[in-house]
Amino acid sequence: MTRKYRLTVAAAALSCTMATPLYAQSVTVSAEELSAMRAQLSAMNARIDQLEGELAAAKAANDAQDATIAAQAEAVAAIPAPKEPTTKISWKGAPALEGEGGWSFKPRGRLMYDVGFTSAPEPTGREDGFGNEVRRARLGVEGDIPGGFGYKFELDFAGNEVEAADAYLSYSDGPLEIIVGHQNNFQSLEELTSSLHTTFIERAAFTDAFGFERRIGASATYKNGIVLAQAGLFTDNFADTESKNRGADARFVLMPKSGKTQFHLGGSIHYNNIDDPAATVRYRQRPLVHFTSERFINTGNLAADSEFGLGLEGAVVSGPFHAAAEGYWQKVNTPGAGADPTFFGGYAEAGIYLTKGDTRGYKSGKFDRTKPANPVGSGGIGSLQFNLRYDFLDLNDAGILGGKQDAFLASLVWKPTAYTLFALNYGALKYDDAVYAAAGGDTSYTVDAFGLRAQIDF
Missing domain, CATH: 2.40.160.10 (Porin)
Known part of the structure; x- marks a missing residue:
């Protein structure tokens, strides 16, 4: 509501009041009183202007806050979600680890x-009679390497000496497997x-x-x-x-x-x-x-x-x-x-x-x-x-x-x-x-x- 419109409304209201016939008695408004009323109307308009300014400022601040929150939400949404662990662990008599890209690793061994x-x-x-021995005591590792390659390596500690069992590198492609090493x-x-x-x-x-x-x-x-x-x-x-x-x-x-x-x-x-x-x-x-x-x-x-x-x-x-x-x-x-x-x-x-x-x-x-x-x-x-x-x-x-x-x-x-x-x-x-x-x-x-x-x- 503009100030000109509010003054027009106030003047119209004042005119109607002054023009309304008073059957009980006649009311006379002096120039001083009219001047005072106009002053009050002016003060009211000024207060209304002030409140409208404060409301506009509050709305602007609120809009700015909403924009900030929206920007922060977009920034949070843009942060990539944490990746699921890429290493899988299963149990095959010992932990078997499978990593990203085709890597795998498993310790292996046997005791007889x-x-x-x-x-x-x-x-x-x-010579006969009682006998006993550690027949086999092996420790080793095996696994896969990206690209279709694999490996296996074992040492046998039985018999008071160390001997190699399997010790090779392999390559697989569909039905074909190639092995190089001790096998x-x-x-x-x-x-x-x-x-x-x-x-x-x-x-x-x-x-x-x-x-x-x-x-x-x-x-x-x-x-x-x-x-x-x-x-x-x-x-x-x-x-x-x-x-x-x-x-x-x-x-x-x-x-x-x-x-x-x-x-x-x-x-x-x-x-x-x-x-x-x-x-x-x-x-x-x-x-x-x-x-x-x-x-x-x-x-x-x-x-x-x-x-x-x-x-x-x-x-x-x-x-x-x-x-x-x-x-x-x-x-x-x-x-x-x-x-x-x-x-x-x-x-x-x-x-x-x-x-x-x-x-x-x-x-x-x-x-x-x-x-x-x-x-x-x-x-x-x-x-x-x-x-x-x-x-x-x-x-x-x-x-x-x-x-x-x-x-x-x-x-x-x-x-x-x-x-x-x-x-x-x-x-x-x-x-x-x-x-x-x-x-x-x-x-x-x-x-x-x-x-x-x-x-x-x-």
């Missing part, structure tokens, strides 16, 4: 303690199955007798559907890098499934060029357990130019039941015109879980970890598995009399959890042409062996 005894005929004069050759289902997941505390006799071991080299693995193909070129292991050994290995496996039944059929080929006129090979084996140093079959040292091996593998896993069998032929190319000996080893086994819901693990052409359906700590007793095996090793051929071993083995394996294991083994090992004679020169006799293992890994 064996105890038991062997019983050999007394006339052989061989397993591609010989035998039993050899490639981790010692954590075997059904007996020691592998089949031929794997140790024929010297299957990790070696330094480069390999490639192709896995697509039911097909697994592996090949590599190798020198020798970390402890024998001064040797001139050069070898090649290849393995082919079919892994079809029918329902929940897993089948395995494979074969392998091995060649090792020794390339040292002074080099020799020796094939021998212990009676089941490793804590004894006695070997009742032994070819002794043989001059050799090279080794050539062929292996066949078969297995099936169906619910609680599994069966496996292998055969392996190892030919030694010796210098000179004499016949080259070919030695043979193999086994057949069957096993069954006595606990409901448990089955033997299998993955990528080898047996894998069994995870009890009802582990201890979750209301169950873990898994209990019973196994029988016939294990044969023949080190007699082409005039070499290294002996024969027929082993009849049984094992009971209890896994309270996926990462703990207790195993009881018994073996009756029948020898023919043993290298140690009993009474009267008899080289055919039986050695008994018992072994108990306590194991944990992460």
